[in-house]
Amino acid sequence: SAVISQKPSRDICQRGTSLTIQCQVDSQVTMMFWYRQQPGQSLTLIATANQGSEATYESGFVIDKFPISRPNLTFSTLTVSNMSPEDSSIYLCSVPDRVPGYTFGSGTRLTVV
Amino acid sequence: GNSVTQMEGPVTLSEEAFLTINCTYTATGYPSLFWYVQYPGEGLQLLLKATKADDKGSNKGFEATYRKETTSFHLEKGSVQVSDSAVYFCALSDQNNDMRFGAGTRLTVKP
Numbered sequence: 001s002a003v004i005s006q007k008p009s010r011d012i013c014q015r016g017t018s019l020t021i022q023c024q025v026d027s028q029v030t031m032m033f034w035y036r037q038q039p040g041q042s043l044t045l046i047a048t049a050n051q052g053s054e055a056t057y058e059s060g061f062v063i064d065k066f067p068i069s070r071p072n073l074t075f076s077t078l079t080v081s082n083m084s085p086e087d088s089s090i091y092l093c094s095v096p097d098r099v100p101g102y103t104f105g106s107g108t109r110l111t112v113v
Numbered sequence: 114g115n116s117v118t119q120m121e122g123p124v125t126l127s128e129e130a131f132l133t134i135n136c137t138y139t140a141t142g143y144p145s146l147f148w149y150v151q152y153p154g155e156g157l158q159l160l161l162k163a164t165k166a167d168d169k170g171s172n173k174g175f176e177a178t179y180r181k182e183t184t185s186f187h188l189e190k191g192s193v194q195v196s197d198s199a200v201y202f203c204a205l206s207d208q209n210n211d212m213r214f215g216a217g218t219r220l221t222v223k224p
Contacts, residue, residue, distance in 0.1 A: 006156070042202065042216045043157075092156055096210045100145035100164055107156035 001097050002027050006105030013083055013112050020079045021108045023093035028073035033102070034066070037090040046091075049076045083112045115140040119203045119215030126193055126222050134188040134218045136177075136203035144205040146170075146179050146186040151200045151217075160188075160201070193222045 003026040013019050023032065031050055035043040046066055047055040055068040069077045080087050088111050094102040120135040138144065145164045149157040161170030166181035175190045186203060203215040 001159075043214045090156075094157075100206050100210060101147055101159055101162055102206075102210075102212055103159075104149075104157040109154070 001101075001103045002029065002095050004093060004095065004103060004105040006093055006108060008108055009106060010109040011111070013110065015084050015112055017083055018079055018081045019083065019110060020077050021091055021093070022077050023075070023105050025074045025095055029095040030073065031096060032070065032076045033094045034068065034076075034078045035092040035094065037092060037107075039089070043092065046078070080110065083110075085112045088112045115144065115205060115207055115211070115213050117203050117205055117213050117215040120218055121216070122200075122218040122220065124218060124220045126220070128195055128222055128224050129192045130222075132188070132190040132193045132197075132220070134201055134203075134220070136186045136188065136215060138184050138186065138203075138205050140184075140205055140207060142208060144207050146177070147204040147206070148175070148177055148186070148188050149202040149204060149214075151202065153199070157202065193220070195222045195224050198222045 005024045007022055033048055034046040036046050037043050045058050046061045047057045049055045049068045049070040051070045051073050065081055067079045091108045093105045116139045118137050147162045148160040150160045151157050161172040163170040163179035166179050169178045177186050177188045198221050200217045200219045202217045206212045
Protein backbone atom coordinates (compact mmCIF):
# COMPACT_ATOMS: atom_id res chain seq x y z
CA SER A 1 0.00 0.00 0.00
CA ALA A 2 1.00 3.62 -0.53
CA VAL A 3 2.33 5.74 2.32
CA ILE A 4 0.88 9.23 2.68
CA SER A 5 2.48 12.10 4.55
CA GLN A 6 -0.13 14.69 5.53
CA LYS A 7 0.56 18.01 7.19
CA PRO A 8 -0.04 19.90 9.30
CA SER A 9 -1.34 17.36 11.79
CA ARG A 10 -3.30 20.03 13.58
CA ASP A 11 -3.81 23.76 13.62
CA ILE A 12 -5.82 26.42 15.39
CA CYS A 13 -6.83 29.23 13.06
CA GLN A 14 -8.64 32.53 13.31
CA ARG A 15 -11.94 32.88 11.53
CA GLY A 16 -11.70 34.53 8.14
CA THR A 17 -8.25 33.12 7.43
CA SER A 18 -7.26 30.21 5.17
CA LEU A 19 -5.32 27.01 5.79
CA THR A 20 -3.62 24.84 3.19
CA ILE A 21 -3.26 21.12 3.89
CA GLN A 22 -0.68 19.08 2.01
CA CYS A 23 -0.54 15.39 1.15
CA GLN A 24 2.53 13.71 -0.28
CA VAL A 25 2.30 10.12 -1.54
CA ASP A 26 5.30 7.85 -1.90
CA SER A 27 4.11 6.54 -5.27
CA GLN A 28 2.35 7.91 -8.32
CA VAL A 29 -1.44 7.76 -8.12
CA THR A 30 -4.03 9.00 -10.56
CA MET A 31 -6.76 9.81 -8.07
CA MET A 32 -6.60 11.42 -4.65
CA PHE A 33 -9.58 12.03 -2.41
CA TRP A 34 -10.20 14.68 0.21
CA TYR A 35 -12.58 13.95 3.09
CA ARG A 36 -13.99 15.94 5.97
CA GLN A 37 -14.85 14.35 9.29
CA GLN A 38 -16.87 16.65 11.49
CA PRO A 39 -16.80 16.00 15.24
CA GLY A 40 -18.43 12.67 16.04
CA GLN A 41 -19.36 12.08 12.41
CA SER A 42 -18.35 9.77 9.61
CA LEU A 43 -16.32 10.76 6.59
CA THR A 44 -17.80 13.01 3.93
CA LEU A 45 -16.13 13.16 0.54
CA ILE A 46 -15.25 16.73 -0.40
CA ALA A 47 -13.72 16.18 -3.82
CA THR A 48 -11.71 13.92 -6.07
CA ALA A 49 -8.45 15.34 -7.39
CA ASN A 50 -7.14 13.98 -10.66
CA GLN A 51 -3.80 15.09 -11.99
CA GLY A 52 -4.11 17.26 -15.07
CA SER A 53 -7.75 18.20 -14.61
CA GLU A 54 -9.88 20.19 -12.25
CA ALA A 55 -11.08 18.54 -9.09
CA THR A 56 -14.57 17.10 -9.00
CA TYR A 57 -16.56 18.39 -6.03
CA GLU A 58 -19.35 16.60 -4.22
CA SER A 59 -22.70 18.23 -3.60
CA GLY A 60 -22.43 20.90 -0.93
CA PHE A 61 -18.75 21.67 -1.56
CA VAL A 62 -17.50 24.39 -3.90
CA ILE A 63 -14.16 25.29 -5.34
CA ASP A 64 -14.15 28.82 -3.92
CA LYS A 65 -14.35 27.43 -0.39
CA PHE A 66 -12.14 24.35 -0.87
CA PRO A 67 -9.69 24.99 -3.72
CA ILE A 68 -7.58 21.94 -4.56
CA SER A 69 -4.31 21.70 -6.41
CA ARG A 70 -2.86 18.56 -7.99
CA PRO A 71 0.38 19.58 -9.65
CA ASN A 72 1.72 16.04 -10.11
CA LEU A 73 0.91 12.39 -9.46
CA THR A 74 2.35 12.35 -5.92
CA PHE A 75 1.11 15.59 -4.34
CA SER A 76 -2.07 17.50 -3.63
CA THR A 77 -3.22 20.38 -1.47
CA LEU A 78 -6.60 21.33 -0.06
CA THR A 79 -7.21 24.89 1.11
CA VAL A 80 -9.98 25.71 3.54
CA SER A 81 -10.79 29.34 2.76
CA ASN A 82 -12.40 32.11 4.77
CA MET A 83 -12.78 29.79 7.71
CA SER A 84 -15.58 29.83 10.24
CA PRO A 85 -16.02 27.72 13.39
CA GLU A 86 -18.24 25.35 11.37
CA ASP A 87 -15.14 24.33 9.42
CA SER A 88 -13.61 22.81 12.55
CA SER A 89 -13.11 19.19 11.52
CA ILE A 90 -10.57 16.56 10.70
CA TYR A 91 -9.54 16.69 7.05
CA LEU A 92 -8.16 13.53 5.46
CA CYS A 93 -6.61 12.74 2.13
CA SER A 94 -6.66 9.24 0.70
CA VAL A 95 -5.61 7.26 -2.35
CA PRO A 96 -6.92 4.01 -3.80
CA ASP A 97 -4.84 0.92 -3.13
CA ARG A 98 -3.87 -1.41 -5.94
CA VAL A 99 -6.22 -3.92 -4.37
CA PRO A 100 -9.67 -2.83 -3.19
CA GLY A 101 -9.54 -0.24 -0.46
CA TYR A 102 -8.03 3.13 0.33
CA THR A 103 -4.99 4.31 2.23
CA PHE A 104 -5.48 7.41 4.36
CA GLY A 105 -3.23 10.18 5.53
CA SER A 106 -2.98 10.73 9.26
CA GLY A 107 -5.41 13.64 9.11
CA THR A 108 -5.36 17.34 9.91
CA ARG A 109 -7.31 18.40 12.97
CA LEU A 110 -8.49 21.95 12.36
CA THR A 111 -9.98 24.18 15.03
CA VAL A 112 -11.33 27.58 14.01
CA VAL A 113 -11.70 30.16 16.76
CA GLY B 114 -26.82 3.62 -4.54
CA ASN B 115 -24.44 1.71 -2.34
CA SER B 116 -24.62 2.30 1.38
CA VAL B 117 -23.48 0.98 4.74
CA THR B 118 -25.50 0.87 7.94
CA GLN B 119 -23.53 0.47 11.09
CA MET B 120 -24.47 -0.16 14.69
CA GLU B 121 -24.73 3.10 16.55
CA GLY B 122 -22.52 3.73 19.49
CA PRO B 123 -21.04 4.49 21.74
CA VAL B 124 -20.16 1.04 22.99
CA THR B 125 -18.56 0.66 26.41
CA LEU B 126 -17.11 -2.67 27.49
CA SER B 127 -14.93 -4.00 30.24
CA GLU B 128 -11.55 -5.44 29.39
CA GLU B 129 -11.72 -9.05 28.14
CA ALA B 130 -15.38 -8.73 27.15
CA PHE B 131 -16.68 -9.98 23.80
CA LEU B 132 -17.22 -7.37 21.11
CA THR B 133 -19.68 -7.33 18.24
CA ILE B 134 -20.26 -4.29 16.04
CA ASN B 135 -22.97 -4.89 13.46
CA CYS B 136 -22.66 -3.75 9.87
CA THR B 137 -25.03 -4.32 6.97
CA TYR B 138 -24.75 -3.06 3.45
CA THR B 139 -26.75 -2.33 0.34
CA ALA B 140 -24.98 -2.68 -2.97
CA THR B 141 -25.40 -3.78 -6.53
CA GLY B 142 -22.96 -6.33 -7.74
CA TYR B 143 -20.28 -7.76 -5.50
CA PRO B 144 -18.62 -5.14 -3.33
CA SER B 145 -15.50 -5.51 -1.23
CA LEU B 146 -16.04 -4.93 2.49
CA PHE B 147 -13.75 -3.30 5.04
CA TRP B 148 -13.35 -2.34 8.63
CA TYR B 149 -11.25 0.73 9.34
CA VAL B 150 -10.13 1.85 12.79
CA GLN B 151 -9.41 5.39 13.93
CA TYR B 152 -7.43 5.71 17.15
CA PRO B 153 -7.70 8.99 19.07
CA GLY B 154 -6.05 11.84 17.21
CA GLU B 155 -5.13 9.74 14.19
CA GLY B 156 -6.31 9.02 10.67
CA LEU B 157 -8.01 5.86 9.47
CA GLN B 158 -6.18 2.56 9.30
CA LEU B 159 -7.36 -0.53 7.51
CA LEU B 160 -8.16 -3.19 10.11
CA LEU B 161 -9.38 -6.00 7.86
CA LYS B 162 -11.16 -6.66 4.61
CA ALA B 163 -12.97 -9.32 2.60
CA THR B 164 -13.39 -9.25 -1.14
CA LYS B 165 -15.91 -12.02 -1.80
CA ALA B 166 -18.75 -13.89 -0.16
CA ASP B 167 -17.83 -16.18 2.75
CA ASP B 168 -14.36 -14.66 3.04
CA LYS B 169 -13.25 -13.98 6.59
CA GLY B 170 -11.01 -11.00 7.24
CA SER B 171 -8.94 -11.05 10.42
CA ASN B 172 -6.31 -8.92 12.11
CA LYS B 173 -5.20 -8.21 15.70
CA GLY B 174 -7.78 -10.65 17.06
CA PHE B 175 -10.64 -9.00 15.16
CA GLU B 176 -12.68 -10.98 12.63
CA ALA B 177 -15.49 -10.30 10.19
CA THR B 178 -17.14 -12.65 7.69
CA TYR B 179 -18.64 -11.48 4.40
CA ARG B 180 -22.21 -12.82 4.48
CA LYS B 181 -23.93 -12.27 1.17
CA GLU B 182 -27.19 -13.93 2.23
CA THR B 183 -27.64 -11.45 5.08
CA THR B 184 -25.64 -8.60 3.45
CA SER B 185 -23.64 -8.27 6.62
CA PHE B 186 -20.03 -7.88 7.75
CA HIS B 187 -20.16 -7.83 11.55
CA LEU B 188 -16.94 -7.13 13.44
CA GLU B 189 -16.10 -9.41 16.38
CA LYS B 190 -13.35 -9.82 18.93
CA GLY B 191 -13.34 -12.40 21.65
CA SER B 192 -11.51 -10.39 24.32
CA VAL B 193 -11.09 -6.64 23.99
CA GLN B 194 -8.29 -4.61 25.52
CA VAL B 195 -8.09 -1.02 26.65
CA SER B 196 -5.88 -0.35 23.63
CA ASP B 197 -8.80 -1.28 21.34
CA SER B 198 -10.60 1.91 22.33
CA ALA B 199 -11.17 3.70 19.03
CA VAL B 200 -13.78 4.51 16.42
CA TYR B 201 -14.55 1.68 13.99
CA PHE B 202 -15.88 2.30 10.49
CA CYS B 203 -17.48 -0.29 8.24
CA ALA B 204 -17.06 0.45 4.54
CA LEU B 205 -17.62 -0.99 1.11
CA SER B 206 -16.17 -0.37 -2.29
CA ASP B 207 -17.68 -1.29 -5.62
CA GLN B 208 -15.94 -2.48 -8.75
CA ASN B 209 -14.83 1.10 -9.42
CA ASN B 210 -13.29 1.30 -5.92
CA ASP B 211 -15.86 3.95 -5.01
CA MET B 212 -15.83 3.81 -1.20
CA ARG B 213 -18.80 4.28 1.13
CA PHE B 214 -18.45 4.53 4.89
CA GLY B 215 -20.74 3.79 7.76
CA ALA B 216 -21.34 6.34 10.49
CA GLY B 217 -18.67 4.90 12.78
CA THR B 218 -18.96 3.25 16.19
CA ARG B 219 -17.00 4.57 19.13
CA LEU B 220 -15.70 1.80 21.39
CA THR B 221 -14.44 2.49 24.89
CA VAL B 222 -12.86 -0.34 26.83
CA LYS B 223 -12.52 0.16 30.57
CA PRO B 224 -9.90 -1.64 32.64
